[in-house]
Amino acid sequence: MKPLKFEIDDIIIRALKEDINYIDVTTDYLIDDSLTATAKFISKDDGVICGANIAMRVFELLDKNISREVYINDGQNVKKGDVIALIKGSAKTLLKGERTALNLIQHLSGVATATNRYVELVKGTKASIADTRKTLPGLRSLQKYAVTVGGGKNHRYNLSDCAMIKDTHLDAYGSITNAVNALRQHLGHTVKIEVETTNLNEVKEAMSVGAELIMLDNMSCDEMTQAVKLVNGNAVLEASGNVNDKTVRAIAETGVDIISVGAITHSVKCFDISMKIQKNQD
Secondary structure (H helix, E strand, O other), X not given: OOOOHHHHHHHHXXXXXXXXXXXXXXXXXXXXXXXXXXXXXXXXXXXEOOOHHHHHHHHHHHOOOOEEEEOOOOXXXXXXXXXXXXXXXXXXXXXXXXXXXXXXHHHHHHHHHHHHHHHHHXXXXXXXXXXXXXXXXXXXXXXXXXXXXXOOEXXXXXXXXXXXXXXXXXXXXXXXXXXXXXXXXXXXXXXXXXXXXXXXXXXXXXXXXXXXXXXXXXXXXXXXXXXXHHHOOOOEEEEEOOOOOOOHHHHHOOOOOEEEOOHHHHOOOXXXXXXXXXXXXX
């Protein structure tokens, strides 16, 4: 789901304050207020675009008089050399907003493109590709939106969405059974419980106490295949750990429901996009 406009604006405003601070000492002293210009956002790679309108919003927040056109919308494929968007207005505005706008569209398109690559690799299986909470501080909502643009699904947005009992919780509390039973005394009826497991015995225990979701953490494909047979559709199975573009297909073929991939948000390569500006001759 795309973040609400006010949240997008908050993120952009924080980024602009970080970048411009008081003044742009190059642009403000070099460029005349009356100068107008046109700029194109041009793809320098092949992939999936995300964030074109968000990038254009950067310029709108700097100057309400700018005009813009977006040619390639979120979720659409782009080829190297394609023009993604065009913006026209104050040359000062275009120069001041360039880096912030590019940072956003390049990163979000990188997330969408990486996600889509994983989605294509598991096509034909029942597995969905999901993100994690391994996101950049302050950008989680945008990154998770980019994952959906790339064809993936969102794991929990924050710690309030789902109770997830991880190994660290068990180290601090005790057994899976005790932890699940204790949580059920406090949780509302709408909150599900996920249990992280590392072996088949733990999967059996999580099943016996009625965990709705079971994470198979760093298990071999053989173990995951056995877990799928053991659970037999009575819980959602999520594979996690050691997931990359070379292992994801084999993991998907075990029959798991979800494959969570932290790399699509926490270490994604930015998509290469440039902004080319020229003086307006009108």
